[in-house]
Amino acid sequence: MKSNHILYVILFLVLISCTREENPKEQFLKWVQKGKITDKIQCKTDANITYCVFIPTDYDVSKTYPAIYAFDPHGSGRIPVNLMKNIADSLDYIIIGSNNSRNGLRQEEINGIVNTLFIDTQTKLAIDPSRIYMVGFSGGARVACMIAQAKPGIKGVIACSAGFQPTKKTLGFQYIGIAGTQDMNYLEMRQLNLLMDSVGIQNQLIVFNGKHRWPNESTVGEAIEMLTIDAARASNRIEDKNLATKFAKENLSRIEQLIDSKSTDSLALALDIAKRTLQTVDGLIPTDELKLTIEQLAKNQVHQLGLT
Template sequence: MNQFIKKTLFIVLISVGFVACFSKTSKNNKIETPIEKGKILEKVVCKKDLTTNYALYLPSTYDSTKKYPIIFAFDSHANGLTPVELFKAEAEKYGYIVIGSNNSKNGTPWPTTNAYYNSMFTDACERFSVDLNRVYTAGFSGGSRVASTIAIQNGGIAGVVGFSAGFPNLNQPITNKFDFMGVCGTADFNYNEMSQLDKNLENIQFNHFLLTFNGKHEWPPQEIIPDIFYWLEFSSIRNKTSVSNNKIINEFIGKCESEINKYQEKSNIFGEYKIYLKLIRFLSGVSNVDIYKTKFAELGKTNAVQNELKSIEADNLKEQTLQGKYMNAMNSNDTKWWNAEVARINSLIKQNINERECLIYKRVLSFLSISAYSYSNSALKSGQMGQAQHFVTIYALVDPENSESAYFQAIIYANKSENKNSIKSLEDALKLGFNDVNRLQSDSNFSKLSSMPEFNHLIEKMKIKK
């Protein structure tokens, strides 16, 4: 790695809170702009690959004479800023470098995605003092599969944090081992996939844990991020790439014991059972967990826990059956039927008579959203506008707050030369959060709209909103 900085210049830069990332001066003797510590940077361009850039957080305590763990994060829509902002506070606390890809997104071919990663990795190692024994990847949805694919195929990854999606389809055993933390909302359509992956990893002796939160298919709330960094810290201690830290261990145990006490006050045996499992998974190989294993085994024999585990299996089966039913209906049933069925599902969720059933139907709606997206996108790409309209209508019904259905509707109108309706749908998409100006401007479906004042006004509104 190139970290050769003249001593006097290094002292000056430290005093103003910057770290310079020189390898060598350029041919015309221009000195690189220093990277500010303790501040999120939205775009850092790779020095050797100008097509690749990333969001960055460098901890305020960064010192190039020391080695630092690093997380490479992948958002499904190439928004590298999202994970960097999410991880910032804990990265500052524990001293992690965080990089979020601004290029990798769903639909990008693996060789291209891998090239993005390699460029970021090379750039990071040249700019910063990286601990190569503590390189981690993380990602959301398709970005989670990217994170795990890098670990599985490339190797050299100590751990993966997979948000809302598991591993890619594999035709061979995993030879590059790494620790894995899955993170998933209880209303996420991939919840069952993540639960099954957690079981499978137990069978192949991975260090693993599934962390859940109340939410759908989305990046998690800030309050669960500390657990992710506990996991990374303990993973490093377990793998002997950092020294044991009793302060952090005791802090984590204290937090878990507090949660156990709350569950005991509510006579929630299954909640207590899950916290003991958490203690075992996090601290095995880090601290003595015998007492937790004993308590976990005792609770596992109770009727309350046994009945809950059986109910979970029954819920999984019911959800799979419903997914199959609705997938068949996607092509065969008209929009009138879908209107009535979605209204019935939403009514069940609103009544919330049965919390478990409520979560099942929330996950089913989330599953139908991604399915309708896929069907709509495929029909649009093949020019089958009639089919596309059918699927886009279903998409808007099952996920009315998603801007993508309005964007797809705009494409359909544009292809029918209904320009005013197309503009109206784009305005709807903007209200729902759509702000991808580059995508809109480069979309050939809207070429006939580009000369319209309304279209250009919409572009300007998006730029302001962004």
């Protein structure tokens, strides 16, 4: 009897061990380091499809995390992952950069890459299915928008330096455009912003001083904070309201610096920042100061136009 009892215990422990080893999310931690970038993970069903990944330092497979899928026009997953890793670590995001999606591929090739990427990452990573985002630059931005329009449940898109053609009056996802003032696609991004405003599609445009390139870390970080604050509307957590307060305070400080410079371009930029900050935090924190700032900047703009 005693030997049988020992045998049952051994079998039980073996079964537990096998069950644990079969958990792909726990297995995945053997191949990556928390808080570090892993450049190349092969998809299980197609080893030719790979991705770069960053998981936050506090990552725990028993929880779920928001995930950002990033698309570079030249198929470099590391560029956007490296760009976003610091803000991702501070806000507990998973970042996944495709190493295969690139300019020049046929639509069906892109679809195959994206479908394989989604299946593999959502099997191996503890992703919150209600908070999946797309980010892309140039041709990668068009891919990000295409995915968001085709796949229900995408929470938001950050599209850098390239737009898209809205197919509905409501997008179903949050849209943030980013463009440099000297970007060859700046006019396209500005016109898309005005078009969506005119038909009542909620969107935001962040403009930075630069050419046709991935924006810098702080600009992308601002966009990710905006996505995070928007998601906070469904919760009532103190830390979410604290992020909204921090976001508004930092942007008010930027606005003050722009106002002090007193140039026409700086005042126009200050008004843009004030408007998108209000749109981002309204309903979460008091916004009287922001509204007053917008009113004063708008009056100054009208006054300057009257003088020209």
